[in-house]
Amino acid sequence: MPRIMAIDYGKKRTGLAVTDPLKMIASGLGTVPSHELIPYLKKYFAAEAVELVLIGMPRNLDGSATDATALVQECIRILAKHFPDMPVKQVDERFTSKMAFQSMLDSGMKKKDRQQKGLVDEISATILLQEYLQYNG
Secondary structure (H helix, E strand, O other): OOEEEEEEEOOOEEEEEEEOOOOOOEEEEEEEEHHHHHHHHHHHHHHOOEEEEEEEEOEOOOOOEOOOHHHHHHHHHHHHHHOOOOOEEEEEOOOHHHHHHHHHHHOOOOHHHHOOHHHHHHHHHHHHHHHHHHHHO
16 A cells, blocks of 8 residues: 655755555654755655655745745655656645654653754654644544
């Protein structure tokens, strides 16, 4: 059964998460340097069936675009170019980084481990995906 993937795209790093084949559980897949995202996805899609890609769309509290919104829109354009048959859905990513950091605190993660910025990106992608499953499953 195909999976759903979530992408938390950033200028330097991109956090990734995927569902299990039954689309019940979201798990972090890791982070990749953003300039290596397309080659990574080509390999991943060749090995695993994915039916939908969710990408976090950064917005201000009032819903307006942020500095990063254009960057994510460009990523969506590049995804459409390289994977024309793959549906890409934008999801609101407001608060996911704060929620990711809070979950690291709540889990008792040591300060040194919390400073790994890539971990926040991976957890943010997982939160995006878990929320999508919760409200669309």
